[in-house]
Amino acid sequence: MKLRFEKVRTPEDGxxxxxxxxxxxxxxxxxxxxxxxxxYIESSSGRRFVGDHxxxxxxxxxxxxxxxxxxxxxxxxxxxxxxxxxxxxxxxxFREDFLxxxxxxxxxxLGVRALWKEAERGLRxxxxxxxxxxxxxxxLVFATGVQRLETLLRIxxxxxxxxxxxxxxxxxxxxxxxxxxxxxxxxxxxxxxxRFAEGLTxxxxxxxxxxxxxxxxxxxxxxxxRTFTEFLTQIxxxxxxQQLQRSxxxxxxxxxxxxxxxxxxxxxxxxxxxxxxxxEYRSKFVHLEGGKDRSRR
Numbered sequence: 001m002k003l004r005f006e007k008v009r010t011p012e013d014g015x016x017x018x019x020x021x022x023x024x025x026x027x028x029x030x031x032x033x034x035x036x037x038x039x040y041i042e043s044s045s046g047r048r049f050v051g052d053h054x055x056x057x058x059x060x061x062x063x064x065x066x067x068x069x070x071x072x073x074x075x076x077x078x079x080x081x082x083x084x085x086x087x088x089x090x091x092x093x094f095r096e097d098f099l100x101x102x103x104x105x106x107x108x109x110l111g112v113r114a115l116w117k118e119a120e121r122g123l124r125x126x127x128x129x130x131x132x133x134x135x136x137x138x139x140l141v142f143a144t145g146v147q148r149l150e151t152l153l154r155i156x157x158x159x160x161x162x163x164x165x166x167x168x169x170x171x172x173x174x175x176x177x178x179x180x181x182x183x184x185x186x187x188x189x190x191x192x193x194x195r196f197a198e199g200l201t202x203x204x205x206x207x208x209x210x211x212x213x214x215x216x217x218x219x220x221x222x223x224x225x226r227t228f229t230e231f232l233t234q235i236x237x238x239x240x241x242q243q244l245q246r247s248x249x250x251x252x253x254x255x256x257x258x259x260x261x262x263x264x265x266x267x268x269x270x271x272x273x274x275x276x277x278x279x280e281y282r283s284k285f286v287h288l289e290g291g292k293d294r295s296r297r
Contacts, residue, residue, distance in 0.1 A: 018093075018137070030072040034067050034095060043059045047238060050169050063122060063125075066116060066121070069121075074193050090138075111161070112156045124165065129165075196236055200232065205228065244282040
């Protein structure tokens with residue numbers, strides 16, 4: 001995957017873009033654009049990268065991204081038995097000023113401007129807000145002319161009135177600053193996504209990027225807000241959480257499948273990031289689902 005500045009092309013008969021994407025998975029590079037973006041995941045699951053945030057996404061995920069905020073969705077492998085296009089998303093992209101500076105500066109837009117400012121960190125919505133916004137996005141599929149603008153304004157209003165949005169990236173996050181930084185970060189992310197289950201080391205990634213280990217270590221922390229080891233561990237623990245939820249595999253098997261070299265280290269790192277052991281996590285998840293406890297020794 002190559003990093004790119006994404007040029008969003010609006011349709012000839014419209015001033016903003018709304019598209020429905022589908023395929024076997026999402027594997028876009030770590031990219032950015034001046035447009036704000038509202039993404040709803042209709043189906044699929046995987047890892048979501050927004051600024052310095054790394055998290056899991058599932059079907060039903062709704063995220064608003066501010067202008068220039070680097071992001072990437074990386075899908076889990078196609079589930080066994082699934083065929084065709086299991087990854088499907090609705091994406092709405094627009095510039096802040098596409099209706100003109102005077103409209104954006106209107107007093108009635110005060111709440112919306114505040115929303116856009118908070119979206120510079122990325123905002124995740126759920127519950128009634130998500131359901132109401134998704135219903136409006138569904139109308140955009142068939143809307144034409146001024147109906148498109150009316151629908152977009154309703155979406156802005158619903159999001160701006162929500163007081164429970166979850167910020168994703170840290171408040172102090174500063175994106176890559178040129179000079180090939182974006183390309184290197186994207187390459188590092190790609191290597192980890194593809195090889196986290198192996199005995200991957202910081203030295204191997206540094207070598208792939210043509211950097212010394214010390215230089216890469218400083219570079220990675222400067223541009224992501226975390227050390228490479230913290231990033232790799234977060235990816236591995238996130239994958240372990242998914243397998244604990246969805247499979248009956250033994251904890252030891254999951255430990256090795258996610259790239260940990262021994263069970264004690266896996267248990268320690270897992271507890272650091274979730275506050276519980278892998279077995280406790282699985283039991284709690286099953287309890288919440290009301291299903292049968294699948295914990296195994």
